[in-house]
Amino acid sequence: MNLILLGAPGAGKGSQAARLKERYGIPHISTGDAFRSNIAKGTEIGLYAKSFIDKGLLVPDEVVLKIVAARLSEPDCEKGFILDGFPRTVAQAEALDKMTKVDCVINFSVDRETVMRRLTGRRSCSCGGTFHISKLTSDVCPICGKKLYIRDDDKPEVISERLNVYEKTTAPVAEYYKAKGLLFEVDASKELDEVYDEIVKRLG
Numbered sequence: 001m002n003l004i005l006l007g008a009p010g011a012g013k014g015s016q017a018a019r020l021k022e023r024y025g026i027p028h029i030s031t032g033d034a035f036r037s038n039i040a041k042g043t044e045i046g047l048y049a050k051s052f053i054d055k056g057l058l059v060p061d062e063v064v065l066k067i068v069a070a071r072l073s074e075p076d077c078e079k080g081f082i083l084d085g086f087p088r089t090v091a092q093a094e095a096l097d098k099m100t101k102v103d104c105v106i107n108f109s110v111d112r113e114t115v116m117r118r119l120t121g122r123r124s125c126s127c128g129g130t131f132h133i134s135k136l137t138s139d140v141c142p143i144c145g146k147k148l149y150i151r152d153d154d155k156p157e158v159i160s161e162r163l164n165v166y167e168k169t170t171a172p173v174a175e176y177y178k179a180k181g182l183l184f185e186v187d188a189s190k191e192l193d194e195v196y197d198e199i200v201k202r203l204g
């Protein structure tokens, strides 16, 4: 199953992807995680991407497409994959269509206020875990024990810019898939378990 999780930053795509990956036994591919890993390793791509990410802007399509094409050609993607944070532009969606077949696109809809509350309270771990500050009792990761951090792009002014970019550039991607009959809407303002149940009901 080739699945895409679409939606604003903070909509909960990453949290659902982590669960869906376990259920369906297919890899979770997050372009944001790929960039953060490149930044942590100090690669050329990482340094280049950081200049966009820190401003809340999208990394240029050709760079993202190179990363995604390489990842999708790995053997673990043969049975399917979950794309999280890609495509974010119609040009990326068109390029993906040339690489592979998309089976289902889940559109996570959520209001701006909820996103702000989630992202300003988000604490992240290098293991990929993310947690809301209201549910934490310390500053270490409940999964792996490493120290949690606040992503540079989870600062309020950057969140605001990311949301503007989402509305202008990424929202049309939902229309692109709707026209193809592939879009499935979920109300992502609900609790994680409810959203998960809704998705699984649809996917089987």
Ligand code: AMP
Pocket: 009, 031, 032, 033, 035, 052, 053, 054, 056, 057, 058, 059, 060, 061, 064, 084, 085, 086, 087, 088, 089, 092, 153, 162
């Ligand atoms: P995310 O973790 O998905 O919120 O991504 C963090 C940041 O990485 C985004 O705000 C963008 O700057 C960049 N990024 C991730 N995925 C893409 C993409 N598909 N196209 C362009 N930029 C991306």
